Amino acid sequence: MKRRRELLFLVFSLAWLVAAASVARAQENKTVAERLGYAKDAKLLIVHDDDLGMSHSVNSAAIAAIESGAINSASIMVPCPWFPEIADYAKTHPDADFGLHLTMTSERVYVRWGPVASRDTVPSLVDAYGYFRQDWPAGLKINAGDAEREMRAQVERALAMGVRPTHLDSHQYRLFENGKELFEAALSVAHDYKLPLLIPKEWADRYPYLKTSAAPGDIFVDRIVSMEATVPPAGWKEFYVTALKSLQPGVTEFIVHLAYDNEEMRAMTRERDSWGAAWRQRDFDFFTSAEFRKLLAEQNIRLVTWRELGKLNRN
Numbered sequence: 001m002k003r004r005r006e007l008l009f010l011v012f013s014l015a016w017l018v019a020a021a022s023v024a025r026a027q028e029n030k031t032v033a034e035r036l037g038y039a040k041d042a043k044l045l046i047v048h049d050d051d052l053g054m055s056h057s058v059n060s061a062a063i064a065a066i067e068s069g070a071i072n073s074a075s076i077m078v079p080c081p082w083f084p085e086i087a088d089y090a091k092t093h094p095d096a097d098f099g100l101h102l103t104m105t106s107e108r109v110y111v112r113w114g115p116v117a118s119r120d121t122v123p124s125l126v127d128a129y130g131y132f133r134q135d136w137p138a139g140l141k142i143n144a145g146d147a148e149r150e151m152r153a154q155v156e157r158a159l160a161m162g163v164r165p166t167h168l169d170s171h172q173y174r175l176f177e178n179g180k181e182l183f184e185a186a187l188s189v190a191h192d193y194k195l196p197l198l199i200p201k202e203w204a205d206r207y208p209y210l211k212t213s214a215a216p217g218d219i220f221v222d223r224i225v226s227m228e229a230t231v232p233p234a235g236w237k238e239f240y241v242t243a244l245k246s247l248q249p250g251v252t253e254f255i256v257h258l259a260y261d262n263e264e265m266r267a268m269t270r271e272r273d274s275w276g277a278a279w280r281q282r283d284f285d286f287f288t289s290a291e292f293r294k295l296l297a298e299q300n301i302r303l304v305t306w307r308e309l310g311k312l313n314r315n
Contacts, residue, residue, distance in 0.1 A: 051101065136174065223250070
């Protein structure tokens, strides 16, 4: 009798393992859209505002767009001068979909920022004045350990000030485009804090390590759409209208940069037009327009957030 019970237990255990493996395989074969409860051919969109914390103008425009429903996700630059303002807003609006825009560079000329970690612990990230470098020229070696230390310091400061991030991404894509070691450092931070990291599936051919380094549970968005510096101001609306009308099934993230074209923003970006005050005002004007909302409805585009994506690996 005992032997029979043991055999029955073994049979049931094996059957359970086979069933569980079958369910896991079925789940793996589902698209992100299907895992979110949508049809396989659904067109899903994250409207994501970058660079919060850079200035009061950026913060004000972002808050206005969030509260009007124009954008549904954003990410915060912890090292920047106006981080405390947006951190306070995030703390008092815990349902807002705020991620952290992991920042390793300080690209402007008249406003600069430096690391959250002690400068002497991240020497490859800083210039002679202690600021983040404005650029990473060819041949510059960024130490992945320095980058990971700084990323963790940024996450910890955000948590300490009441921000509860829904995801992580990378300012200027530096952590994706500059080699496997930096990408794996970002992945390590994301995994340790149990946060999804923005990884665009469409970039895998250019940077194969995006797929080979990722863990089975990492979420890939299908594609990113962002305004290009070559588009003239008169072509702004056409760029976004065309992108919306040609949107493919899957998860797309529109990365936008909102601010008001005011004295503060013009002063801090006056050295060049790209991603400057007028650029950001044009983004704000389009994404808060009635035309944008109308296009979403006409094209049957559904809005999703990083908060929803992050839940996939917790279910």
